[in-house]
Amino acid sequence: MKQTLLIPALAAALLALSVPAQAADCYADYKAKQDNPLRLHYGVIQLSGACQKQTARGEIQARIAPAGWTLLNVLSVFGPEGLQQRKADAGPYYLRF
DSSP, rough: HHHHHHHHHHHHHHHHHHHHHTTTOOOEHHHHHHHHTTTTEEOOOEESOOHHHHHHHHHHHHHHGGGHHHHHHEEOOOOHHHHHHHHHHHHHBBBBO
């Protein structure tokens, strides 16, 4: 009897935990460069950490550096409502990293 009550309770708890995570989607747009030859790109990235410009710098740099990019600037942080207006400008760097 206890097991049949435990499973729905666990399922409800997991669902409750996943709803705030979806509601807290955070993104940033940024500019980056590569040297020799000089290349620049504008990108949009989903953040997994705090939704703050200051903390976004470290997260973005860590994710783009393995591909040889250096972060120049974090322009802004925003929620899912700002994605569509930035998609065309980011081109291949839209949610790439």
